[in-house]
Amino acid sequence: MTEKIRPLLAGNWKMNGTRDSLTEIKAIAEAITPAQALKVEALLCPPATLLYVTTALCQDSPLAVGAQDCHQHRSGAHTGDISAEMIADCFGTYVIVGHSERRRDHAETSELVRAKAEAAHAADLTAIICVGETLAERQQGQTIAVLQKQIEASVPQGSTAQNTVIAYEPVWAIGTGMVPQPSEIAEAHSFLRSDLVTRLGRTGKSMRLLYGGSANPSNAAALVGIENVNGLLVGGASLKAVDFIAMYGACLKQPA
Ligand code: 13P
Numbered sequence: 001m002t003e004k005i006r007p008l009l010a011g012n013w014k015m016n017g018t019r020d021s022l023t024e025i026k027a028i029a030e031a032i033t034p035a036q037a038l039k040v041e042a043l044l045c046p047p048a049t050l051l052y053v054t055t056a057l058c059q060d061s062p063l064a065v066g067a068q069d070c071h072q073h074r075s076g077a078h079t080g081d082i083s084a085e086m087i088a089d090c091f092g093t094y095v096i097v098g099h100s101e102r103r104r105d106h107a108e109t110s111e112l113v114r115a116k117a118e119a120a121h122a123a124d125l126t127a128i129i130c131v132g133e134t135l136a137e138r139q140q141g142q143t144i145a146v147l148q149k150q151i152e153a154s155v156p157q158g159s160t161a162q163n164t165v166i167a168y169e170p171v172w173a174i175g176t177g178m179v180p181q182p183s184e185i186a187e188a189h190s191f192l193r194s195d196l197v198t199r200l201g202r203t204g205k206s207m208r209l210l211y212g213g214s215a216n217p218s219n220a221a222a223l224v225g226i227e228n229v230n231g232l233l234v235g236g237a238s239l240k241a242v243d244f245i246a247m248y249g250a251c252l253k254q255p256a
Helices: 021-031 034-039 048-057 084-089 102-106 112-123 137-138 144-156 183-198 220-224 241-252
Strands: 010-011 039-047 063-068 094-095 126-131 164-167 206-212 231-233
Touching: 010 164, 010 206, 010 241, 021 039, 021 048, 021 231, 034 241, 039 094, 039 241, 048 063, 063 231, 084 112, 094 112, 112 126, 112 144, 112 241, 126 144, 137 144, 144 183, 164 183, 183 220, 220 241, 231 241
Parallel strands: 010 039, 010 231, 039 063, 063 094, 094 126, 126 164, 164 206, 206 231
Antiparallel strands: none
């Protein structure tokens, strides 16, 4: 039931990166050729402060650029927030929504995440919607139930494989060096695939499902080799060009 899907390697820089880091972004942008990008898409999501300068830097590169969050409204009195329109105005094409750090730090609910994804779609951005269980939820055998609830409430009805990517990021695997067993990732992704097909029909078959949580150059090949894993959402290991490029190479080596 797996369809041919172009994988996506996405880097989430979180609250890291200053103008000095542009050398890393430039190195990544220059390393990826258009022919490679037809096989595996590459995306960087720097902090909002670097968004515009990054898209300018990537003008001649197939490296896509996105943001890490957006507000659910188009404009207005929301001090400190940025809208999906503003991201598009900076030539960003993706936005991450519902990352567990935002759900935790800003008490974001799945309903809010859905509104943000809808705002992203309205601005012609692709939304990367993050879901994932905590350690306590996994230990209580709640993983699939948690994913089901998050998908149900976070993914807009009109989502398509073009405007939406789902990232499975177990909260306990983020930044900890702990990675689920391949069978655990396969189980979660297989559930996500069938749930999306049930909800969205055919488009659910080709929607990309990323894995995120302590992915690095040493485990990238094994992770993207798991069934229904269509790429990675990488935090720490995306900050250095040499690591990002190594992971990109691992994705490219996957049999088509
Ligand atoms: P790490 O790769 O640093 O574990 O972070 C994963 C993540 O949260 C990406 O969004």
